[in-house]
Amino acid sequence: MDDVTRRSLLQGGGAAVAAVGLIQEAQARTEAFGPTDPYDLIIRGGEVVDPSQNLRGRRDIGIRNATIAAIEPEIAATRGTQTLDATGQLVLPGLIDYHAHVLPGAGIGLSGDELVPYTGCTTYVSAGDAGAGSFSAFKHFGIAQSRTRIFAFLHISSIGLSGFPVGEMLNIDHARVDAAAKMLAENPEVLLGIKVRETLDVVGNNGLEPLKRAIAAAERSGVAGARVMCHIGNAPGNLADLLDLLRPGDVLTHAYSGAGNNTVVNGKVLAAAIEAKKRGVLIDVGHGGGSFDYTICEAALQQGFTPDIISSDIHSYSVNSPGKPFLPWVMSKFLNLGMPLEQVVALTTAAPAKAIGRVPKLGTLQIGAPADLSLVEIVEGPVDFVDTRRNERKGQRWIKPMQTVKAGRPFGRPYPALFNWP
Ligand SMILES: [Zn+2]
Incomplete structure (x- = not known):
């Protein structure tokens, strides 16, 4: 076996072992909680579009420890330390x-x-x-x-x-x-x-x-x-x-x-x-x-x-x-x-x-996936597009970014509490 082959085998094997470890770790983090424990963040009222699980429909998403912990038709707002209102918005994987x-x-x-x-x-x-x-x-x-x-x-x-x-x-x-x-x-x-x-x-x-x-x-x-x-x-x-x-x-x-x-x-x-x-x-x-x-x-x-x-x-x-x-x-x-x-x-x-190919469940909203989400609105109405050669096209709708969540933390306001005050 030459050096390059040996190294690629080692690298490939190492990546696979690391990926299994990450999946187990994400599951453990989810399973460590009981059914009534609060979520860090609930995204409520939006229409979820997640092609990885052929899912398009009204769902609430519970997030805990930077991970997708629940995706259900309805999760009560009282179950979340923080909530984001996604009414009228599409909820996409980040x-x-x-x-x-x-x-x-x-x-x-x-x-x-x-x-x-x-x-x-x-x-x-x-x-x-x-x-x-x-x-x-x-x-x-x-x-x-x-x-x-x-x-x-x-x-x-x-x-x-x-x-x-x-x-x-x-x-x-x-x-x-x-x-x-x-x-x-x-x-x-x-x-x-x-x-x-x-x-x-x-x-x-x-x-x-x-x-x-x-x-x-x-x-x-x-x-x-x-x-x-x-x-x-x-x-x-x-x-x-x-x-x-x-x-x-x-x-x-x-x-x-x-x-x-x-x-x-x-x-x-x-x-x-x-x-x-x-x-x-x-x-x-x-x-x-x-x-x-x-x-x-x-x-x-x-x-x-x-x-x-x-x-x-x-x-x-x-x-x-x-x-x-x-x-x-x-x-x-x-x-x-x-x-x-x-x-x-x-x-x-x-x-x-x-x-x-580096992060398990990246690009999905499956249970155990990283809690990265993009909330967007579909704006209906005539819209003008242009390419990079000045060709113009008319359109009927466009995608407007509204809110973004990375690792369970929303960008910008409202800011999550960093500490638990006594
Ligand atoms: Zn470039």
Whole structure:
């Protein structure tokens, strides 16, 4: 057995044992209480939409010790130390933004916590904000201080996105395979894989070499299931060549970009794109400030090239762009493209949670799940949407974030008591 194989077996086995331990721990925390013990928080009166258990209906949710402890047609308000009124609102598993930029104050990063009133997100995945040269700082000064849960793709460029707008892959020497592989191997609980951006302004004359190095780093890390998230836009080269390199489980982000090297040409989805989806490459939206074209997306949806994950690509530039890439607004676009609400919710909760694969029951409201919830309202009425290429569409409804709960604690008011006063 070579070293890499040995290490991936150990890592895989360790993760499985840890997952079983976490499930047992969550159950123990729930079972330690009697039937009349109070809940820390009850969310009352809302309509629960949880695609992980095919559930849509009026339910109250009891939360105890940061865990979903009860989900019932009615739980009396008197049973809760604190209650949230969700009347008229949908109660969703905490939204997960699988492509965001949440390393605040560096490159194009924003504070995930500050965004919560607009995103309703309880979990973000940083899409390559940090590279091997900056990840430790991100972990200690960003992730460790965040209330929202953060996972990350490590950029194959050791400078991450700190050089923005100067392309981080113009100098191929920044793509250090061994350094990236080592960082990934040392942080498998938070790093999901390697990020790479493949557009002309980012890679210059380096073609697909950054992507090849990203794949090499993921494989050399020995971390079982380490993914590569590849951004596309304009050039370089033929998109089919790029798509053919992606492995099952890798992520194609900006899948509906109209920036030049598109997945849809003359109204038809590329055969290589269909093939990629078929072999298990995850199709991710990554709307952003320049990466979502209605004409591409509409053709793709009609031809079965549907997203596996809906994400925002929110960052300090896209946040102020006309396409408004806040996750609930991007979800609203898909809702108005005819995607059923349950599927829109699944692609922003259970689906990205499965792709993260680090936390049992994340992205669900099942008993024992982490008490992460997004309460939203469906606002009915005519609404105008615009993509990143100034194509306009009319819609009939939109999703408005109202309240967000992370680990059983609501963001903002009303503040829970931190201490029991005598
Ligand atoms: Zn991005």
